[in-house]
Every structure is written in C-alpha cells, then in structure tokens.
Amino acid sequence: MKSNIRTIAVAALAAPLLINAITPEGMLAAPRRDVAQANPSADFAIYTNTNYSFEDQEATTVWQQLDLKSGAFSTWSTDSNITEVVFVGPTNTSILYINSTNEAGDGGISLYTADATRLSDAKLAASLPAPFSGLKAVATKSGDIHFLLSTLAYPNGTAYNEELAETPASTARIYTDIYVRHWDTYLTPQRYAVFGGTLKRGNGTYSLAGELTNYVTGKCNATCAESPVQPFGGSGDYDISPDGSQVLYLTKNIDLPLANFTSSQIYWVPFSGGANDSIPINPIGATPGAEGASASPTFSKDGSKIAYFQMNGIYYESDRNIIYVANADPNNLNVMSVAGDWDRSPDVLAWSNDGSVLYVAAPDLGRERVFPVPVDAAPDYKPRNITNEGVPAGMQVLANGQVLISDSKIWSSRDIYTVNSEGNVTNVYFQANLVDDELAGLGPEDVSEFYFSSNSTEINLQSWIIYPANFSADKTYPLAFLVHGGPQGGFYNSWSARWNYKVWADQGYVVIAPNPTASSGWGQNLTDAVAAHWGDYPYWDLVYAWDYVNENLPYVDTSRGISAGASFGGYMNNWFQGHEMGRRFKALVTHDGVTNSLADYATEELWFINHDEGGIFTSPNETSTYYRWNPILYYENWATPHFVVHNDLDYRLPVSEGIMLFNMLQVKGVPSKFLNFPDENHWVLDRENSRVWHREIFKWINYYSGLSNATSPY
Numbered sequence: 174m175k176s177n178i179r180t181i182a183v184a185a186l187a188a189p190l191l192i193n194a195i196t197p198e199g200m201l202a203a204p205r206r207d208v209a210q211a212n213p214s215a216d217f218a219i220y221t222n223t224n225y226s227f228e229d230q231e232a233t234t235v236w237q238q239l240d241l242k243s244g245a246f247s248t249w250s251t252d253s254n255i256t257e258v259v260f261v262g263p264t265n266t267s268i269l270y271i272n273s274t275n276e277a278g279d280g281g282i283s284l285y286t287a288d289a290t291r292l293s294d295a296k297l298a299a300s301l302p303a304p305f306s307g308l309k310a311v312a313t314k315s316g317d318i319h320f321l322l323s324t325l326a327y328p329n330g331t332a333y334n335e336e337l338a339e340t341p342a343s344t345a346r347i348y349t350d351i352y353v354r355h356w357d358t359y360l361t362p363q364r365y366a367v368f369g370g371t372l373k374r375g376n377g378t379y380s381l382a383g384e385l386t387n388y389v390t391g392k393c394n395a396t397c398a399e400s401p402v403q404p405f406g407g408s409g410d411y412d413i414s415p416d417g418s419q420v421l422y423l424t425k426n427i428d429l430p431l432a433n434f435t436s437s438q439i440y441w442v443p444f445s446g447g448a449n450d451s452i453p454i455n456p457i458g459a460t461p462g463a464e465g466a467s468a469s470p471t472f473s474k475d476g477s478k479i480a481y482f483q484m485n486g487i488y489y490e491s492d493r494n495i496i497y498v499a500n501a502d503p504n505n506l507n508v509m510s511v512a513g514d515w516d517r518s519p520d521v522l523a524w525s526n527d528g529s530v531l532y533v534a535a536p537d538l539g540r541e542r543v544f545p546v547p548v549d550a551a552p553d554y555k556p557r558n559i560t561n562e563g564v565p566a567g568m569q570v571l572a573n574g575q576v577l578i579s580d581s582k583i584w585s586s587r588d589i590y591t592v593n594s595e596g597n598v599t600n601v602y603f604q605a606n607l608v609d610d611e612l613a614g615l616g617p618e619d620v621s622e623f624y625f626s627s628n629s630t631e632i633n634l635q636s637w638i639i640y641p642a643n644f645s646a647d648k649t650y651p652l653a654f655l656v657h658g659g660p661q662g663g664f665y666n667s668w669s670a671r672w673n674y675k676v677w678a679d680q681g682y683v684v685i686a687p688n689p690t691a692s693s694g695w696g697q698n699l700t701d702a703v704a705a706h707w708g709d710y711p712y713w714d715l716v717y718a719w720d721y722v723n724e725n726l727p728y729v730d731t732s733r734g735i736s737a738g739a740s741f742g743g744y745m746n747n748w749f750q751g752h753e754m755g756r757r758f759k760a761l762v763t764h765d766g767v768t769n770s771l772a773d774y775a776t777e778e779l780w781f782i783n784h785d786e787g788g789i790f791t792s793p794n795e796t797s798t799y800y801r802w803n804p805i806l807y808y809e810n811w812a813t814p815h816f817v818v819h820n821d822l823d824y825r826l827p828v829s830e831g832i833m834l835f836n837m838l839q840v841k842g843v844p845s846k847f848l849n850f851p852d853e854n855h856w857v858l859d860r861e862n863s864r865v866w867h868r869e870i871f872k873w874i875n876y877y878s879g880l881s882n883a884t885s886p887y
Contacts, residue, residue: 279334
C-alpha cells in the first residue's frame with residue numbers, strides 16, 4: 174500500500190491545479206473507517222469500512238485487512254452481521270467475534286470462534302438472548318476463554334431484551350428523583366451492566382460453560398451502579414486482566430445523586446465473583462483530591478498494574494484528567510499519580526509491553542497528540558509528544574513496541590501509521606485523502622492557523638483557517654466564522670461528519686475556527702476560566718479573533734461574513750444577535766443552543782449548569798449569572814437574519830429553546846427559519862437528515878453572503 178500511496182501522490186502533483194470542492198453529499202457518502210486492530214504478532218490489522226449510497230439510501234459495511242508487513246489491503250469479510258472481533262485463542266490468528274443475530278432470532282447475539290485466515294470455518298460458541306456488545310476476551314492458562322460483554326439489565330440482574338420484554342398496559346413514567354432523562358433517553362429501571370462468561374475449550378471447539386455473571390447490578394446506595402456509564406460509555410469503561418482472573422468496571426458514584434455530581438469510581442472484582450464482591454479502588458478520600466470523574470480503567474499487559482484517569486472536581490466534567498497507576502491487588506493498591514502536575518488532560522491510554530510506560534493522548538495546541546509517560550514519572554515531569562497533527566481515534570502498542578495509530582485530520586477522514594517511542598513515523602499505511610474519490614485533492618495546504626491576543630487572558634489564543642478549493646490569496650472570499658460547543662472543548666485538527674470545516678469552506682468561504690477561553694489544550698486555566706463568564710471572556714476573545722481577521726487577512730471579506738455554532742456555539746450566536754458582534758455578520762446560525770438561560774434547569778446534567786453558572790439556580794436577579802448572561806435580555810437589538818436548528822430528542826438543551834428563539838425572531842420581524850428533526854438528539858447523525866441540514870443551512874448563508882444567485886433564502 175505504501176507504494177500505491179506514493180503513486181497516487183505523484184499523480185496528484187501532475188494533475189491540473191483545478192481541485193474539485195468536497196460537497197455535503199460527498200462527505201456523507203465517503204468511506205467511514207473504524208480503528209485498525211492488529212493481531213498479537215502484528216502481521217496484519219482489520220477494521221470496518223462503511224459506505225453510504227444516497228441512491229439506495231443504504232449503508233454498506235465490509236471488513237478490510239491491512240498487511241502490516243507489505244502494506245497491502247484486501248477485503249477480510251463482507252458479512253455485515255460481524256460487528257466486533259477480538260484476537261484471542263491458541264494462535265496469533267485465533268479470533269472471537271460477535272454475530273448480530275442468534276439462533277432464536279429474538280434480538281440476541283451469537284459468539285463465534287474462528288481463525289482469521291479461514292473465516293468460513295467459524296464455529297458457533299454461544300447463542301445469547303440479549304443484544305450484548307462491547308466484547309473483551311482473554312485466554313486462560315487452561316485454554317478456556319474468559320470474556321466480558323455489556324447490555325441493559327433488569328434490577329434483578331438478568332439481561333434485558335426489548336424484543337422479549339412485555340409491553341405494559343400504560344406508558345406512564347413516574348420519578349421520585351432527578352435525572353428523569355439523559356441525552357436522548359428517558360431513564361427506566363433497566364441499567365447497563367458488565368457480564369462475564371467462560372467458553373470452555375474441548376476437542377478444538379468452544380462452548381459456553383454455565384450462565385453469564387453480572388458484576389454490576391445490585392451495587393446500590395443513593396443510586397445503583399451502572400457500567401458502561403451512559404450516554405457515551407462503551408467497552409473502555411471496563412477491562413479484564415490478561416490471565417482472565419480479574420475484572421475492572423467504571424460506574425458513577427453510587428453514594429451521590431446522579432444528576433448533581435460527576436464523581437465516578439472504578440471497581441475491582443474477581444472474575445469468579447459477582448456484584449457483591451466488587452471493591453472500589455478509588456473511593457472518595459482514598460487518594461487526596463481525587464473525587465471527580467474517572468475513566469479508562471486498564472490492566473497492564475502482565476496484569477500486575479492498573480492505570481486510569483481521574484479528575485479532582487466533583488461537580489466539573491471538564492476538570493483536568495490526572496493519570497493514576499495502582500497495583501492490581503485490592504489489599505495493596507498503592508495508588509500513585511503519574512506526572513501529576515502536567516498541565517494537559519489526557520483521555521486515551523495504552524500500556525507499553527513491559528509496563529514501564531503509558532502512552533496517552535491529550536488535547537494539545539489544537540491537536541490531540543500522543544505522549545509516552547513513564548509510570549514512575551515525578552509530578553513535574555513534562556511529557557514530549559511523539560505525534561503532531563491529527564486526533565487519534567485509537568492506538569495500539571504492537572508486539573515490536575511501535576504504536577499503531579488510527580487518526581483523522583481536517584483533510585483526511587482516516588490515516589493509519591506506526592510511530593516509535595522516539596516519535597519517528599516508521600510506516601504510513603493509509604491516507605484517506607489520497608485514496609477516496611470524495612476527498613481527492615484535500616491536503617495540509619488547505620489549512621493554516623494564527624495566534625491572536627485578547628483582553629481576557631495573558632496567553633495568545635489560536636484559530637484555524639480553512640481555505641476553499643482552488644484558493645488564491647489574490648482573491649477575496651466571504652468569512653464563515655464558526656464557534657465551537659462545550660464550551661469546554663475546542664476546534665481540533667480532525668475530520669468530522671457533522672461540522673466539517675472543509676465542506677463549509679468549499680461552499681466558497683474562508684472558514685475561521687477560533688479556540689477562545691474554555692478551549693482545551695492550552696492549559697487548564699484557559700479551560701476553567703469560562704465558568705460564570707459565558708457572556709464576556711469567550712465573547713471578547715471571538716471579537717478579537719474577528720478583528721485579527723479583518724485587519725490581517727486581506728483575502729477574507731468580513732463584510733459578507735456569516736457566523737454559526739452548535740450547543741455553546743449556538744448560545745454564542747444568540748448572544749451575538751443581541752450585541753455589536755451580531756451586526757458584523759450577514760447571517761447567523763444556531764444549532765441546539767441556549768436561548769433563555771433562566772431555563773437552564775430544564776437540562777439533565779445539573780452538575781454542568783451548577784458549575785458553569787457559578788452555583789445552583791436561585792431567585793434570578795442582576796447579580797446571578799443565570800440572569801446576567803441571558804441572550805433574551807438583549808432582544809431589542811435582534812436584527813440579523815437567523816437560521817435556527819433544534820431537535821426533539823435533545824434533552825441536553827430541550828427543543829423549546831429553539832422554538833422560543835424562532836418565535837421571538839418571527840414576532841420581531843427578523844428574517845428567520847426553523848429546522849427540526851423529530852428523530853435526532855443534540856447532534857444530527859442520520860445521513861439523510863444531515864444532507865437536509867447542510868442543504869438548508871447553506872441555502873440560507875449563501876444567500877446572505879452573496880455566494881448564491883438565489884432570489885430568496887427560503
């Protein structure tokens with residue numbers, strides 16, 4: 174494959190300079206590749222590749238294989254029922270995989286064992302009566318396989334299967350505690366749980382021995398344990414030791430109300446035990462300061478150590494993640510922080526083969542970089558990055574000690590390469606922008622960045638610039654000014670199928686994507702500073718970013734600019750609307766943003782609101798941030814044409830916020846349009862819906878920026 178990449182790159186250089194713009198349809202239909210997963214001997218890796226056809230309105234998924242020796246690619250399987258694969262068993266090509274159906278056809282799944290080189294000889298190992306997922310598995314000394322899966326469970330601990338569940342006579346829901354709903358789902362008595370099982374080996378085949386064990390359900394106090402932690406938790410919330418004797422799982426703190434605190438804990442349990450045998454390894458008070466959210470419990474490759482992340486703040490979801498290492502012995506945990514003063518917040522980790530180093534990925538200066546950190550690193554140790562551009566979707570330490578990276582960049586939806594511990598790239602196997610027709614012509618030359626000063630912080634702030642196809646600095650292009658969500662988070666050098674900078678740019682804009690106060694990757698102080706300051710610090714940073722563009726980038730026509738943002742970015746566009754910044758744009762776009770901050774308690778995660786508003790909601794007055802930073806206070810100034818998106822399943826910011834915004838704009842006579850998806854949450858994920866989302870927003874902004882010849886934005 175490496176030679177193919179070189180050939181394609183040379184051909185691109187020899188091609189005419191005219192580059193095709195990437196369209197929303199092209200971006201949405203382009204292949205979406207999962208993380209490359211190597212076999213134990215690092216001979217090859219496999220991953221899924223999903224394409225979408227707008228003509229057929231159907232997605233097609235195949236498994237592809239990458240030869241890590243030659244770089245050659247091939248199709249590994251076209252069976253879309255294979256949803257997850259784990260390398261486990263007596264050889265380096267032995268696998269266990271999930272088939273998304275079972276013999277009964279009742280909504281359950283099946284487990285199959287096979288040799289990855291002879292998939293047609295796969296053998297059924299177990300048929301399970303629920304939609305389990307999140308497979309992890311290891312081989313024991315006896316040759317058996319111990320595995321973990323997760324799914325919803327009834328309060329009695331048995332797995333829940335919606336297809337087999339009885340339909341109640343009434344649809345009533347009754348709650349006596351807050352946390353009625355979360356993200357896009359109303360909470361029910363069922364909670365997610367981690368289950369373990371054994372596949373007994375005999376005569377070259379495997380079969381399920383006994384029943385599955387639920388390690389989570391029934392661990393209760395103020396609330397009950399749940400793992401993976403919803404809505405985004407997955408198999409990274411639990412782990413099994415390499416010898417199959419121990420299990421770790423993560424759950425919200427069962428001693429505290431779910432909606433009010435971020436605190437979560439990691440439990441250790443013997444594989445042969447159950448929920449009542451679970452022991453917390455990081456209870457509040459055990460490690461000084463560590464009371465907040467935990468993440469990524471991971472055994473070392475010899476099973477002797479446990480690594481994980483934990484925040485200090487018990488109300489704060491964006492506090493700094495600190496690395497911790499403990500002994501995998503509940504009687505002698507000896508929890509120690511690693512590089513404890515490092516002013517970055519890592520969120521991905523992997524052990525080195527010898528257990529002496531942790532490879533972690535952390536936001537850093539607009540990228541997410543990989544850093545090797547010695548497990549005995551002193552508090553003042555400053556890790557050095559071994560990757561630069563991009564944001565990793567996953568990384569795996571190979572048998573030879575190199576790290577297999579699957580990442581994305583603004584110009585490429587998936588790059589696959591290896592890097593050594595010194596930061597030398599040893600192999601580049603794949604770059605989507607050099608292979609996929611939809612991404613043809615995209616490259617690092619499409620992107621640059623600048624730093625600017627603001628009145629809110631002593632450090633300079635960063636912004637991305639993304640250029641349109643066939644950009645010329647001798648021409649001018651209208652400004653597309655994007656504001657990121659969070660507010661804690663950032664615009665990074667990564668591909669997105671939702672807010673894709675290049676798709677916006679290729680409408681004919683220069684995209685400016687600043688990282689103001691609240692952004693992650695420039696030190697925790699910048700991230701923290703937004704609390705109780707939604708309407709001033711980041712606002713003024715964005716004003717200064719606009720000023721910099723206006724004064725220093727002659728190819729950007731700010732007089733024809735538009736602004737758009739989602740979530741906090743939507744709030745900020747609502748804030749713009751009532752302030753001087755709103756008059757600098759020809760049109761605004763708010764996707765699922767806050768309109769009335771006095772209604773913030775309609776959300777689900779109260780810890781977030783309590784932290785970012787500087788306290789719990791009390792009687793509103795002019796000293797309250799709920800009141801002070803409320804966009805509707807400045808309703809009399811609203812004048813800029815405004816496109817509003819809000820979805821019915823958004824329980825983070827209820828749809829009433831978007832309807833209120835649209836109603837107020839309409840009553841005031843401000844040109845406005847409302848787009849609603851009844852089946853989408855805070856994000857628009859369905860490709861057909863996303864196509865409409867792009868079409869309607871671009872119709873609106875292109876009219877007001879003058880890029881289209883349309884006679885109306887409607």
